[in-house]
Amino acid sequence: MNIPFNRPTLAGLELEHIREAIGLGQLSGDGSFTYKCQAQLIRLIGAEAVLLTHSCTAALEMAAMLIGIEPGDEVIMPSYTFVSTANAVVLRRGVPVFVDIRPDTLNIDEDLIESAITPRTKAIFPVHYAGVPAEMDRINEIARQYNLYVVEDAAQALGSTYKGRSAGSLGHLAAFSFHETKNIISGEGGALAINDKGLIERAEIIREKGTNRKRFFRGQVDKYTWVDAGSSFLPGELIAAFLHGQLDRIDVIQSDRMTTWTRYNEALQPFHNRGLGLPFIPQTCTHNAHLYYIILPNLELRQSLIARLREDGINAPFHYVPLHTSPAGLKLAKTSGMLPYTENLSDRLVRLPLFPQIGEQLERVIDRVVHHLDQML
Numbered sequence: 001m002n003i004p005f006n007r008p009t010l011a012g013l014e015l016e017h018i019r020e021a022i023g024l025g026q027l028s029g030d031g032s033f034t035y036k037c038q039a040q041l042i043r044l045i046g047a048e049a050v051l052l053t054h055s056c057t058a059a060l061e062m063a064a065m066l067i068g069i070e071p072g073d074e075v076i077m078p079s080y081t082f083v084s085t086a087n088a089v090v091l092r093r094g095v096p097v098f099v100d101i102r103p104d105t106l107n108i109d110e111d112l113i114e115s116a117i118t119p120r121t122k123a124i125f126p127v128h129y130a131g132v133p134a135e136m137d138r139i140n141e142i143a144r145q146y147n148l149y150v151v152e153d154a155a156q157a158l159g160s161t162y163k164g165r166s167a168g169s170l171g172h173l174a175a176f177s178f179h180e181t182k183n184i185i186s187g188e189g190g191a192l193a194i195n196d197k198g199l200i201e202r203a204e205i206i207r208e209k210g211t212n213r214k215r216f217f218r219g220q221v222d223k224y225t226w227v228d229a230g231s232s233f234l235p236g237e238l239i240a241a242f243l244h245g246q247l248d249r250i251d252v253i254q255s256d257r258m259t260t261w262t263r264y265n266e267a268l269q270p271f272h273n274r275g276l277g278l279p280f281i282p283q284t285c286t287h288n289a290h291l292y293y294i295i296l297p298n299l300e301l302r303q304s305l306i307a308r309l310r311e312d313g314i315n316a317p318f319h320y321v322p323l324h325t326s327p328a329g330l331k332l333a334k335t336s337g338m339l340p341y342t343e344n345l346s347d348r349l350v351r352l353p354l355f356p357q358i359g360e361q362l363e364r365v366i367d368r369v370v371h372h373l374d375q376m377l
């Protein structure tokens, strides 16, 4: 039997909530399930406001509009990230500026940010890779000094903390994903967390096709009309109903993932002094067990491990191809300095299967990984 990298699973009441949503007679967005999810997320993240979106990609695009990215504006971000972090900037005709990652957390190297700042720099988009928060105090300090916005790409980081504060509460804005590969899922889905109160009203307008529909429903204006540029960034109620069923069980989901993460980490520890890189969690952070990766000594061994596991029926994929070496990245973005860790580590990283209710498949994966590593290292 094949073991997938990810298996989307029901956590509890998703189907009942969907049935209830249909019964309530509103399937478009911003119904009662959307509000329930937003309230749950505000509590969880500690943000000033949260708006559900149809993806993290959409939330990042909203963020780029809200902070007013204009043609030629630069945004500093890691190259080791998903394309959406950069696309959000490129769609406003802004320019992503890539800097290298730290070799320990694989997050943006905060010490390289200052040298990438130019008079055109508008914002920093840190990514919390594997659900481990970036070094946000230093990043926010630089942002204050140079008057920049900070948008957290917190796609992977729901439930993680940095110095006791939740990921998503640390920048002016933060984008979350509920894609089926994330911890809390709704197939496709996302949310924009807003910590700068001054951005809330315009966020509501941008998300509702540039109209003041929200204010109309609150009785603040007597008709709703087109007031700004905008698009449709909201999910329908069926998605929100599913998501509510997941958010209700977040503690169970996260602790199930953490058990798997910890078991991998214990089982693979003996290979640490044989050249295998393992995840590093800074003392200042807690993480949400979003993914478990290992770092092989070189590309050949990484490819060999992926091939051997595939023969065992185990799907263990590599991860991001650095954006600065991609065709669009070469054309549409800039690179600040050399990115040796990004290039080197992306060649060597493998992700192991991690999903709720992995059950006894976990021991089979560990058995095979340990067997291969024993021969290879």
Ligand SMILES: *Cc1c(COP(=O)(O)O)cnc(C)c1O
Pocket: 054, 055, 056, 057, 058, 081, 082, 084, 085, 127, 153, 155, 156, 176, 177, 178, 179, 188, 189, 190
């Ligand atoms: C998954 C992910 C995204 C995109 O999320 P979608 O909800 O699929 O749009 C963006 N950034 C990072 C870092 C991600 O991991």
